[in-house]
Amino acid sequence: MENILIILTYVAVGASAISGALEARKHEMDIVGATTIAFVTAFGGGTIRDLLLGRTPVFWVIDPWLTVVTFFVGAIAFYRLDRISNRLLIIADAIGLGLFSILGAIYTLQLELSPIVAVLMGVVTGMFGGVLRDLLCNRIPNVFRQSTELYATCSFVGTSVFILLRSFTIESFPAAVIGAAIIFSMRLAAVRFKMTLPAP
């Protein structure tokens, strides 16, 4: 099980790094920009979560290997990736959204903070990597746009379900799997059927 979690983490982080590096190329950045954006996309959400919760040094400082992998994936994507299936990237990103949202909520509960904050931290962990990427690329965060398919919403729904299930004395582990699965499938459905939030 532990192994599956590690593999999923690398898949999700790799997808973030690739999407960050490709974004950097669009904006005519060099490899410094590409690896920084790759890094920020992959770790930005968890970093903000750790800072807000006071879990410092932040997670990637303690285990630097994921960092090294992120840089190399970002660098290779920047220089060598001519095309990549957009579908594949969306699937890998949805894995990350599910995984990291639930992990964000779990870390918050470990600090004995309120369930409301746990949901909030789940969403922050899931979505702020992309927000910081877009900030550094000097544009309004994609996840805030009316034309963007449900993203933070999936994280919000799945994390809330996870928190609710746990409170009904369901053990953490199955609750986490159900929550992450909801986020993952809801995100893919949203992209498939172009589901967006209602405009005002």
Place this chain on the structure above:
Amino acid sequence: MENILIILTYVAVGASAISGALEARKHEMDIVGATTIAFVTAFGGGTIRDLLLGRTPVFWVIDPWLTVVTFFVGAIAFYRLDRISNRLLIIADAIGLGLFSILGAIYTLQLELSPIVAVLMGVVTGMFGGVLRDLLCNRIPNVFRQSTELYATCSFVGTSVFILLRSFTIESFPAAVIGAAIIFSMRLAAVRFKMTLPAP
């Protein structure tokens, strides 16, 4: 007294949330963008202060109810608020500027840091919510513009007066009220008389 402080806090946070949500609507964001911007506008300054001072978990993580209110106010403003008196918003925002600047200074002094840092943290608390809102909306922070009426300056003057009065063995409470009142009225006067800082 405690009650008055709580009411003023809700008024000020509500005003920030409304101004954030309306700003989000201008940029064609969806409800995710609107509530995030509402949240960042209301809590951004205090969050940065807490991070810089090492007061973690940050304040709104510990008391999540203000968070919930902010989200609902932001959401309602985004979907339902057709027009609102600009004057009312400016008054409520000025209350927040006064209140949060002085609170920022008080928290800093509680950590036995220098008065200079206390003034700085007062200003940071008062102005960085708006700075982060503008960053996420992809524009130069309004509070930095030559055409903007005095904002950070009011916070600077009032917080300095508060610090000075305290050092003359005036008790904290009256000093705080005087400082906040100066910020509040100076800000309103600046808007009324279009007072700006001299350009270079």
Place this chain on the structure above:
Amino acid sequence: MENILIILTYVAVGASAISGALEARKHEMDIVGATTIAFVTAFGGGTIRDLLLGRTPVFWVIDPWLTVVTFFVGAIAFYRLDRISNRLLIIADAIGLGLFSILGAIYTLQLELSPIVAVLMGVVTGMFGGVLRDLLCNRIPNVFRQSTELYATCSFVGTSVFILLRSFTIESFPAAVIGAAIIFSMRLAAVRFKMTLPAP
């Protein structure tokens, strides 16, 4: 020796403050914008490093005099500096890049974190002041652009050399001087010979 370090720190921080204030003037900001940008340019890198490592309150909160100097230098540059030798600014900035990169790495090693993280934190300390300055000026960070001469790269190379030398039981002090000298001269050479990183 201590004295030389302090002088170099003031030179480098002063250069950052000046470059920040001049940048603010280009964007038609007022003195609030100018001093904030001056401050962020000078202290942004070290602040992010301290936050990520959990070294709070952050460094400039503990010793506020550097802060005061930064504000005054920023304010004077904003109102009074009609022209300044670009060359001088680049040299002073390169001193800061060398000094702060190595200091960032040393602080990280003091926390007994991995050498990989130490290099990373060296680079973050060296380059993120400019990144935050450009964010607040609403543009893509200069250090990420293909047309920008080597900057983060110099920090990366020099900090890596410092870490390597130290691991070969060379004492910290000469290793630090060598590392900083490499960063300083590599940066000046990069500007002189317009060395940039290869585009994809």
